[in-house]
Amino acid sequence: MTVSFDLNPGARALLSDVRDWALAEGRAIARESDDAHSVPDHLATRAMKTCPLDASPLLGVAVDFGVDRDYALSERDGSSTIGVRVSELAAYGDISLVLLLKGAGIGARVVDLLGTDEQIDRWSGGIARGEYRGTGFALTEPNCGSDAIALTTSAVRDGDNWVLNGTKIFCSNGYLADFIVVFATVDRSLGHRGIRAFVVPRHHPGLSIPRANEEKLGVRSMVTSQLTLENVVLPANHCLGDPAREDGFRTAMQTLNSTRPHATSLALGIAQAAHDYAREYLDEHRDGFTARRWGRVDDELRRMNAALDRGRLLIGRAAWLQDQGRDNAKESSAAKAYTCPIAEQVCARTLLLMGADGYSKDHLVEKWYRDIKIMDIWEGSGNIQKLTVSRQLQHHGPRGL
Template structure:
């Protein structure tokens, strides 16, 4: 299938406006958010001043049109929601990453859409879109595993009137503050991945314990990731998403919904790295008189190589997003974007810091912060290693696939 790598004019206009806003209003608060390990003072005013409604990110997250839940958005006329969401993600990341902590949509909604009954979708996702809930969380990772989701050890035991959940989770996005959390647990340890089910749990449920509200992290410090514990937590029967006899295909269908957000993750990484490369160019212009012609030429050549790598990463995430907009299976393309873009972006950020010498590691410049922030993008939404394994299996199983 032929996919254009040129942004539609209306999408480009929105992207340019958001990028300008992020550069001039988001970036000045970047250092404050990093030191505070949370949102900077004035974050609400900055987000309210964004030139566009950031609902495209929510639309791309949910994979549903704006009208499904009775909610109209300012950008409801767009037909390329995933491409729009990806372009806006890169534009925001260009300024800095802290606005990610203000975007309350999560992959929890996608799990509910993949696994839940129509009634559950209406209650939780519909309620979220209508404003009944402010934020949601997704609890999968546990202390003993990261990418291999089949190793879930949290248990859910059937009772006469519901389920009792016992276990713990870590690195749960918004786990301490979310109104509800999608929790993955096993109903039968002997069945391995076939026994894994998903449950929707509200934060005020007895036994829902926040063991650590905010993890101490290398980067992305403004973004809340929490440790949770479930101490004989009783939930009603309808907390189980879907049916009790649902097999492992349901679990992997939920994880498969990450294909809709992996291009956005790749785009955000490209945005951070692009901002870092432009920062290097500005820094070079300010200090260039002290450079030898050979050093200046070497920096210029490296900038060209970094831009070429980021351009390739951009084409990958746009292809994956465009296929999603067309309703075409994009598993391979989404994995390719996620496997390639964060690594290229991280290499660019690291090289920028190296070329700037002592200034590259100084808090006087944001480059060192971006080097720390960018690291997580290779891990989120399925690590790059797992994505490369996924791609190789798909290629070996079905040949070269789509051209």
């Protein structure tokens, strides 16, 4: 089947406006947001006044694109195909912008996948109605990350209630969320079949946040919190879906197949920004190069750009399959396994090409170098993605190639 990434004029106009906005606002708020470890309200307000988007589908949440103008998007313009480009362009300005655009968050997507009709209307519908601003996603624990089935947070049935106990780290949105989707095991001996997802309101008794925002090397403006659940008593209907269902965790993890191309696009956007910034810097200092030395630098920059283009194609195919309603597990994992390490290499090399200036806070390249490090870790580490691709190929045989 032919894969086409062609977009209609309205979609191209949208992306052009997003790029202009990202450059104007993202670069302006980048340094202060990084230093503040969050996006200050006055910067967020200023940036969103000129934003051409309502929100972006960075985390697979369906939203409207246009705000002040009608971009005349058609059904042919798949939301994921456009969404990965929006993600890339926002990160091209600065990762801080992504935080302003991410809408409801990944927790809402889990509710949509696992919840009953009543739960979807209550929680996801509540977001649409403006009753809630955002959600948190709590899976990672001090002793488990990619090996999610090793989690120890427990959920014990007590009559008509569930009682949760455990600790979570790097909870996205954390203290900012109105409710948090928490993964816990009802029986560790069942492995992934014993894992369930629970909706825990942010201010529920027993839920505490000992660390509101983790100290991080990069993406400092993104809030990630540590949570402690101590005898958190929840009504039975706060367990998403049927408590007897044993494939719920696998279904929830499908969320990452849909969000992973968007997350990988963030790495692509950061690396492309570093590449373009370094090229402009080096062009301005070209007089200091001999012709031979400049030829080597120019060739290296062109090879970097070609490598990023290959990542863009892998991301595009994964997003296109999602828009077609087809399984994209292998493609989304392949895109992340390839693109994130390449993006990290590009950021590291551009910093070196700029010499001491690349290491200076007078330029954003050092920030992008710090930001890019997380991209190969979150949404499933690169090594895990390689295992996923390998298993998919073994399962599907030669056709998987």
